[in-house]
Amino acid sequence: MHKEVYSICFMCTVRCPIKVTVEDGAVRWIEGNPHQLKGALCAKGSAGTALLNDSERLRYPMIRVGARGEGRWKRVSWEEALAYSAEKLQEVISKHGPESVVFGERQNLNTHLSKTFMRALGSPNHYTHDALCKGSVNTAFRTLTGYTDAQVTIDYANCKHIVLYGRNIFESLELKPIQALMDAMEKGSRITYIDTRATITASKAHRFWLIRPGTDLALNYALMNVILRENLYDETYVNRWVSGLNELRGFVEAMTPEWAEEETGIPAEEIVALAREISRDKPQVVFHYGYRGANHTNEIYFRRSIIMLNALMGSIESKGGLIIKKTAKDAGYGAFAKLVDQEGLPKPKAPRFDGVGGDLLPICDPAHGVGQQLPLAILKEQPYPIKAAISYRFDPLLSIPDYNQNKRAFDKLDFILTIDVNFSETAWYSDVVLPESMYLERSDSLQMADGPRPTIYMRRQCVPPRYDTKPYWEIIKLLAENLGVGKFFPYNTIEDIWNYQLKDMGIPLEKFEAKGFVALSDKPIIWDRKDGIKFKTPSGKIEFISSLMEEKGFASLEPYQSPSAPPEGMFRLTVGRNAVHTHVSTQNNPYLNELVPTNVLWINTVEAAKLGISDGQYVEVSSDQGWGRIKAFVTDLIHPEAVFMLHGFGRQVPVTTRCYNKGASDTALQKNITDMVGGSPGLHDTFVRVRPA
Ligand code: SF4
Numbered sequence: 095m096h097k098e099v100y101s102i103c104f105m106c107t108v109r110c111p112i113k114v115t116v117e118d119g120a121v122r123w124i125e126g127n128p129h130q131l132k133g134a135l136c137a138k139g140s141a142g143t144a145l146l147n148d149s150e151r152l153r154y155p156m157i158r159v160g161a162r163g164e165g166r167w168k169r170v171s172w173e174e175a176l177a178y179s180a181e182k183l184q185e186v187i188s189k190h191g192p193e194s195v196v197f198g199e200r201q202n203l204n205t206h207l208s209k210t211f212m213r214a215l216g217s218p219n220h221y222t223h224d225a226l227c228k229g230s231v232n233t234a235f236r237t238l239t240g241y242t243d244a245q246v247t248i249d250y251a252n253c254k255h256i257v258l259y260g261r262n263i264f265e266s267l268e269l270k271p272i273q274a275l276m277d278a279m280e281k282g283s284r285i286t287y288i289d290t291r292a293t294i295t296a297s298k299a300h301r302f303w304l305i306r307p308g309t310d311l312a313l314n315y316a317l318m319n320v321i322l323r324e325n326l327y328d329e330t331y332v333n334r335w336v337s338g339l340n341e342l343r344g345f346v347e348a349m350t351p352e353w354a355e356e357e358t359g360i361p362a363e364e365i366v367a368l369a370r371e372i373s374r375d376k377p378q379v380v381f382h383y384g385y386r387g388a389n390h391t392n393e394i395y396f397r398r399s400i401i402m403l404n405a406l407m408g409s410i411e412s413k414g415g416l417i418i419k420k421t422a423k424d425a426g427y428g429a430f431a432k433l434v435d436q437e438g439l440p441k442p443k444a445p446r447f448d449g450v451g452g453d454l455l456p457i458c459d460p461a462h463g464v465g466q467q468l469p470l471a472i473l474k475e476q477p478y479p480i481k482a483a484i485s486y487r488f489d490p491l492l493s494i495p496d497y498n499q500n501k502r503a504f505d506k507l508d509f510i511l512t513i514d515v516n517f518s519e520t521a522w523y524s525d526v527v528l529p530e531s532m533y534l535e536r537s538d539s540l541q542m543a544d545g546p547r548p549t550i551y552m553r554r555q556c557v558p559p560r561y562d563t564k565p566y567w568e569i570i571k572l573l574a575e576n577l578g579v580g581k582f583f584p585y586n587t588i589e590d591i592w593n594y595q596l597k598d599m600g601i602p603l604e605k606f607e608a609k610g611f612v613a614l615s616d617k618p619i620i621w622d623r624k625d626g627i628k629f630k631t632p633s634g635k636i637e638f639i640s641s642l643m644e645e646k647g648f649a650s651l652e653p654y655q656s657p658s659a660p661p662e663g664m665f666r667l668t669v670g671r672n673a674v675h676t677h678v679s680t681q682n683n684p685y686l687n688e689l690v691p692t693n694v695l696w697i698n699t700v701e702a703a704k705l706g707i708s709d710g711q712y713v714e715v716s717s718d719q720g721w722g723r724i725k726a727f728v729t730d731l732i733h734p735e736a737v738f739m740l741h742g743f744g745r746q747v748p749v750t751t752r753c754y755n756k757g758a759s760d761t762a763l764q765k766n767i768t769d770m771v772g773g774s775p776g777l778h779d780t781f782v783r784v785r786p787a
Contacts, residue, residue: 100610102553104533105138106676108268114556129609141685152529153561180576182509186482192216193444199486203538206432214579218442221463230772231387234397237640240630250274252414254375257286261382262293266671292731307666308657309358314399316354318346326373328408338638345651376407378414394772405636419544425614428598430542447471456646458773466775469503482509489518495764522747529563536565537588546618552606664781665737669760678742681753693740693757694727702728712787722758
């Protein structure tokens with residue numbers, strides 16, 4: 095039998111709409127949804143079938159019988175695994191209180207169910223991976239506009255000039271924006287790309303600057319200096335929508351292009367040229383605020399400077415600029431419902447484990463938390479003992495900087511539960527593993543994608559589960575029932591969840607059949623730039639001097655501090671992604687592993703020669719946190735102060751045979767330090783030593 099199913103990809107968090115061809119119960123073909131993506135799919139999306147058929151993913155529930163990490167497991171029934179997990183969680187709760195349980199996940203369609211579960215237990219401790227990825231971008235946006243970065247999008251199709259700071263947009267990609275950007279480039283749109291190494295994005299850019307690591311903020315201050323000195327900003331927009339311009343003018347007065355040249359290595363006249371060039375195209379220009387913005391401990395000020403440059407260009411809520419995402423309500427519909435908003439769900443009173451909302455991290459976003467604080471909170475038992483960790487499709491051991499410290503922290507836990515598709519490092523170190531059906535085998539909660547045209551997407555099951563796995567919405571309900579809080583999960587089928595989500599919107603489920611999604615607006619909704627923009631700051635404006643920051647004692651404009659150069663013989667470790675792998679989740683995928691089986695260490699040609707390292711030779715990379723063995727990639731295309739490696743390798747789970755022990759782990763080397771204003775970890779704030787292995 096032949097059928098075509100519209101669904102949503104989940105090989106990465108972008109969640110592109112897809113069309114899946116199924117013949118006789120087997121997936122034969124996956125392509126991008128032709129109604130939105132012209133059939134296109136990336137390499138990872140195409141490798142979904144390899145994940146489906148992979149016998150090295152999690153296949154049945156397991157309870158650990160050996161020591162943690164030893165790899166001795168007992169296969170058990172779902173009933174036994176859930177009852178055992180509930181018993182262990184109950185023990186922890188009885189002894190240490192519900193706040194001693196922490197739940198971490200990569201943000202997904204079912205996050206409203208995870209949050210419901212934690213609130214039902216009485217714990218405030220739910221976090222997502224977001225802080226690790228871009229906590230300071232989120233905070234920067236909220237300090238300036240009242241919106242999070244996730245509530246803003248970019249109109250690539252109409253953008254005339256985009257500036258990318260290490261945003262490797264053609265490798266760490268999202269299909270729809272990339273299609274729009276490439277179309278815009280065909281029509282003459284320009285790209286300026288700034289990074290510490292030459293990526294594929296650099297090769298497509300009109301201007302590429304190899305910047306000294308950690309000095310992008312100096313560049314931005316110099317751009318502001320030129321823009322304000324030469325009156326290149328959008329005066330009408332700024333007068334109407336920006337507060338604090340005079341303070342900014344005084345602040346950047348001394349930060350000239352000549353000063354920035356010393357810091358960044360970028361010639362002063364080129365900085366002036368960019369400021370003049372981009373202002374000619376305003377407001378249809380974008381300074382990209384970064385998808386992964388977690389580099390340094392002063393990240394908040396860099397990300398704020400990017401958003402401020404957009405404000406000066408008048409490009410926030412502009413065609414070809416940044417657009418505040420519109421909700422179902424903006425499109426004239428009722429609200430999209432989430433189970434976590436249901437009446438009667440407890441509101442836990444205890445402070446959060448990570449200090450968000452308290453004295454430690456007062457202005458970070460409690461909707462996501464600051465996950466990298468978890469090992470520190472466990473080890474210090476502050477603000478209280480943490481004794482159980484639940485991870486859902488998130489691998490804290492391998493994702494949070496300082497892998498060895500993470501393991502020491504997890505050793506202190508009484509119970510570790512992992513729910514995942516893959517055998518992550520954390521799953522391997524867990525007490526119970528509950529296997530989730532992979533995305534082609536399950537339906538999920540609906541996705542409400544806010545945007546200029548708010549749209550609801552549906553992930554539909556394409557084939558039955560190949561192994562003894564379950565969808566998450568069922569797993570979490572069963573776990574809740576075993577813990578006596580099942581009443582907060584008032585559904586039996588996925589259709590019950592869908593109907594609940596749509597209950598106030600008047601959209602029947604059949605409407606999703608034709609295309610797999612329902613758009614709530616025929617055309618983009620853009621607010622009137624003269625009077626209609628609804629900034630959510632106390633002043634209703636873009637606040638260069640932020641009420642949120644100043645109230646909590648943080649300076650809105652912090653004097654620039656030059657990053658220290660690495661000590662002799664050491665390098666600044668930089669990390670990132672390519673077009674083939676997603677974070678830490680695809681390294682063992684049969685197809686993707688074949689394409690990129692390992693990572694390598696990019697090192698500058700001159701620096702490598704000084705150390706006697708040749709291309710392809712194994713080197714040892716070490717820091718105070720750990721070490722790794724990896725092949726060197728000797729190249730002119732990286733700044734001499736930096737080395738670079740792909741994230742997600744150096745895996746230590748023997749049953750994932752394709753990626754086991756290949757390359758080195760960046761998190762084994764990185765220090766766990768945080769921007770204590772914005773919430774991001776300083777992923778590029780570790781110096782490493784490199785020597786021939
Ligand atoms: S970018 Fe690729 S992997 Fe990610 S959702 Fe889209 S198709 Fe899937």
